[in-house]
Amino acid sequence: xxxxxxxxxxxxxxxFRVHRSTMISQEIMVLERERVFDKCWLYLGHESExxxxxxxxxxxxxxxxxxxxxxxxxxxxxxHNTCPHxxxxxxxxxxxxxxxxxxxxxxxxxxxxGDLLSVPDEAGYxxxxxxxxxxxxxxxxxxxxxxxxxVAFDPGIESLFDYLAGAxxxxxxxxxxxxxxxxxxxxxxxxxxxxANWKLLAENSIDGxxxxxxxxxxxxxxxxxxxxxxEGLKPGRGLSLGKGHAVIEYQAPWGRPxxxxxxxxxxxxxxxxxxxRHKLVERYGEEKGLRIADWNxxxxxxxxxxxNDIMAVTVRTFAPVQPDFMEVNAWELAPEEESGPRLSRRxxxxxxxxxxxGLATPDDVEALDSCQIGFRSGGVQWSDISRGMKRExxxxxxxxxxxxxxxxxxxxxxxxxxxxxxxxxxxAAKAE
Amino acid sequence: xxxSWFKKNGTGARPSLREQVEEFLAEEAWLLDEWRLDDWxxxxxxxxxxxxxxTGDPQADPRSALVLIDDDMVxxxxxxxxxxxxxxxxxxxWSRTRRIISNIRARDMGDxxxxxxxxxxxxxxxxxxxxxxxxYEYRLVRDNGSFKIQQRRAMMDxxxxxxxxxxxxxx
Numbered sequence: 001x002x003x004x005x006x007x008x009x010x011x012x013x014x015x016f017r018v019h020r021s022t023m024i025s026q027e028i029m030v031l032e033r034e035r036v037f038d039k040c041w042l043y044l045g046h047e048s049e050x051x052x053x054x055x056x057x058x059x060x061x062x063x064x065x066x067x068x069x070x071x072x073x074x075x076x077x078x079x080h081n082t083c084p085h086x087x088x089x090x091x092x093x094x095x096x097x098x099x100x101x102x103x104x105x106x107x108x109x110x111x112x113x114g115d116l117l118s119v120p121d122e123a124g125y126x127x128x129x130x131x132x133x134x135x136x137x138x139x140x141x142x143x144x145x146x147x148x149x150x151v152a153f154d155p156g157i158e159s160l161f162d163y164l165a166g167a168x169x170x171x172x173x174x175x176x177x178x179x180x181x182x183x184x185x186x187x188x189x190x191x192x193x194x195x196a197n198w199k200l201l202a203e204n205s206i207d208g209x210x211x212x213x214x215x216x217x218x219x220x221x222x223x224x225x226x227x228x229x230x231e232g233l234k235p236g237r238g239l240s241l242g243k244g245h246a247v248i249e250y251q252a253p254w255g256r257p258x259x260x261x262x263x264x265x266x267x268x269x270x271x272x273x274x275x276x277r278h279k280l281v282e283r284y285g286e287e288k289g290l291r292i293a294d295w296n297x298x299x300x301x302x303x304x305x306x307x308n309d310i311m312a313v314t315v316r317t318f319a320p321v322q323p324d325f326m327e328v329n330a331w332e333l334a335p336e337e338e339s340g341p342r343l344s345r346r347x348x349x350x351x352x353x354x355x356x357x358g359l360a361t362p363d364d365v366e367a368l369d370s371c372q373i374g375f376r377s378g379g380v381q382w383s384d385i386s387r388g389m390k391r392e393x394x395x396x397x398x399x400x401x402x403x404x405x406x407x408x409x410x411x412x413x414x415x416x417x418x419x420x421x422x423x424x425x426x427x428a429a430k431a432e
Numbered sequence: 433x434x435x436s437w438f439k440k441n442g443t444g445a446r447p448s449l450r451e452q453v454e455e456f457l458a459e460e461a462w463l464l465d466e467w468r469l470d471d472w473x474x475x476x477x478x479x480x481x482x483x484x485x486x487t488g489d490p491q492a493d494p495r496s497a498l499v500l501i502d503d504d505m506v507x508x509x510x511x512x513x514x515x516x517x518x519x520x521x522x523x524x525x526w527s528r529t530r531r532i533i534s535n536i537r538a539r540d541m542g543d544x545x546x547x548x549x550x551x552x553x554x555x556x557x558x559x560x561x562x563x564x565x566x567x568y569e570y571r572l573v574r575d576n577g578s579f580k581i582q583q584r585r586a587m588m589d590x591x592x593x594x595x596x597x598x599x600x601x602x603x
Contacts, residue, residue: 094488188498191486191592219520221510301438328597332498344495348502357484357500359514362598366522371559 001027007409008382009402011422016402017382020375021314023197028412029323035411036303037062041143041150041163043305044068044078045315046337048147048184054112060327062304062319066139067091068149071113072099076144076150079114081134082358090136101136108135110247127192131267146175147183161261166241167378170299174309177258177292178335179279185315186347190330192353194318196368198304198326201318204364206298207307208238208248208395209387214367218353222254226263236295236395238388240421243300244407246400252296253355254311257346258335259293264352265345272342300400312350324372330355389422437567453572455540456579460596461531464602469512472602477573477580484603490587500599515601519546522600528602529555533568545572548577551586562596564603565589 008017010202022028039096042061049057050070057068065081067090072180081089089100090110100117102109109117114136119125128170130286141152143160150160155366159162164171175183194201204210213221236250255262259277281289297309304314318326332350355358385405388397399422410417447455463472476482484501485492494502503511514520535550546568555562571583586603593599 013455028543165530186498187488187489187496188492190486190498190500192595192597193594217514217517220519221514224510224513226505325595327592327594347494347496347498348507350498350501352507355498355500356597357595357599359511362522362600363520365602366600369558376496392601403531 001031002381003028003412003429007405007413008097009391009406009409014386016384016386016389016398016405018385018405019382020380023199023372024323026377028325030322032320033062034416037319038400039148039157039411040303041141041152041157041160042303043301043315044142044149044151044191046147046183046315046331046333047076047144047149052097054099055095056091056112056370057095058093060319061317063097063321063416064153065089066151067101067136069112072111075113076140076142076149078142078149082137083108084116084134084137085119093220109127110133114138115281118152133410144167146171153216160373164301165243165245166239167245167247167299167301169309170241170247173292173297174289174299174307174333176284176288177309177313179276179283179336180335180337182230182336183333184336186332186334188332191326191328192356193321193325193364194328194365194368195325196372197323198318198320199404199408200371201326201328202300202304202306202370203385203401204245204259204368204399205308205316206238206248206300207398208236208250208298208400209329209398209417210367214363215353215360221260221352221359227255231410238393238397238399240399240403243417244404245295245300246302246403247299248395248400249295250395251294255349256293256296256310257312257338257342257349265349267391269341269345298400302404305428308354311353312346314350314354348381393422441471446467448537449540449545450538453579454536455546456572457533457536457547457549457568457570457595460581461533464587465529467515467526468513469602471486473512474510475579475581476505476584477575477582477592478505480505480508481583482602483583483585484599485585486538486543487592488549500593502574511602520600527555527601530554531554537569545574546570547572551603553601553603560596564596564599566603 006019006022017119044059044061045068053070053072056409059068061065066080067079070076081091083090085106085108088103088105090103098112100109107120111117116131116135139151140155145160146416231385233251240246255265259273259280277293277384280292304318308314315329315333316330318328320326334346351358355361385398386403388399472519482503483494485499492499515523518524527602532552533549539546549568553566566588569585572579573582579581
C-alpha cells in the first residue's frame, strides 16, 4: 500500500493536513504495527510497581502480552508471556509475587528469571532439546529512564536515552517532584477503551486548544468551589522535543498538589503546600523550583505514552485494537513520600478532572468517538492541523500534533527523521 | 410518583426489610433513568458518598488508591450540575438508560441497613447499546419511614471499562 501523500506539510504557506484514511484504514493499521509499534520504544511500566523480588504485573504493550517482573536477582525483566512449548500464557494473574511460573497446559515450569526449571518426563526429548532456548523469551530490548521502563521489539533500535531526546528534560521535571527522590505509581489502574483511532488520543492529550470549549463545565466547577483564579498566569508554549515527542507547558487556574495551592485542595492544606513550594525552591533554585510547582505539562512520548503533569500526574498508554477502537491504561504517579491526607488530596484532584468518571475526560472520550463517527460521513478528506504554523507556537496551537504526525509520516514512509519545529521543516523545504 | 405497592396490597402485612429496600432501590433507579438528578441527590444524607472503584480492584480504598469516582456531597452536587448543563457533552443530549436491579440482600445493622444488589444498566447512544454490569453496596439510614443513602458504592464486573469507556451517567 502506498502511504506517501497522507500528510500535506507546507510551512511556507502555513498548510498542514492529515488525510482521514489514516484514522479509518485497516491496511494502515496493519502497517503501523510493523513500521511504528515494532520500531519504537514503548512504555511498559514504572519501577515502583515492582518492589520485591518475584513481584510481577501482566502487561499488554501495543497488544503484545508481556510479564513485567522483578526477578529473584533483583533485576527487572520483560518476558513474553507465552510458553515456549506450545504457546499458552504462563502468567495468568494480573499481578502478584511468584517464585515459579508453571504452565497449566503441560506443567513446564520456569523460575522468575524465565529459566526453564523442569519438564514432566524430560526423557521423552532428544539431545537436541535446548533448555535455554525453551526458556521464557525476554523482549529484545528493555531500558529505563528515571524509573520509567520501556521495551522495544527491534533489537537494533537506538538507546532509550537517545530516543527520548528533548523529552528527557520533561521526565526529569516530573521525577524531581519527589523531594525524597522517588516517584511511585499509586495503587489502581484506570483501564478503558475508546471507539476511536489511537492517534486521536495522542492528539487530544497534548491539545491546548480544546479545554476552553470542551471542558467549560470543569472550569465552571472550579469557579463554583472558588478555585478559578487567572491572576498572574503566564502564557504557555507548545514545543516539539524531537523524534515525535512534544509538550505543552503552561499555567492554569487549578491547584497542583505538588506545590500550587488552590481552594479545591482545602484550607487545611494551604500551609503544607506552601512549605513544599518553599522546599522545592530551596532544593532546585527559584527557576526550576517554581517551574515544578506552578507550571503544567502535557507530554507526549512518541508514539503512545502520555505523561500529563497537570492537577495531578497521569501516565497513560494506549494502543489500537481496530482502526476505530483503542484500549487505554492510565495510572497516577505521585511522590513516594506522600501518604495519608496528602495522598488523598492528590487522588481527589486527579479524579475531579481525569479518568472515565472525572468531570472532564468523559467529554474527551465523547469528542474522540464523535470524530470517528464524523470520519464516516465522507465529503471532507483532510483534517486541518495548521494552527500556529506561522508564529512561535502557543499552548493553544497545534505544533505538538504536527511533531507527532511528522514522525509518524517519516516512519510509515521510511524517511529520515528531522523534526524539531515548524521552522526547521520550513527551512529544509526552502533549501531544496 | 412513587408506586407504593406494599401499602396497597390489602393484606395489611408489614413489608419486610428486603421489600422496603427493594422499593427504595426501584424508586432510585427510576429517578436516575428519568434523569431526575436533583430528586436523586435528595436521597443522600448530608455526609453521603458515591464511589465507583476501578475495574481492577472492586475493594479499593479511594483514600489511598486510584478509583474512577469518589464523590462527597460537594463533588456529587457539581457532578449533577454538570450533567444538567449543556456542557457535559458525553451526556448532552442525555443517553437513554435502563437499570435492572435484582438479587437484593438487606441486613439490619442497628444504626444502619447494609444492602447489596446486582445491577445491569444499559446505555443507548450513537447507535450503541452498552451494558454496565456490577453490584451495589449501600449503607442506608432510616429516615421518615423510608431511607437515606449514606454510602453508595457501585462496583463493576468488567475486566476493563469496555466497550463504553466512560462512566458518564450515574452508575
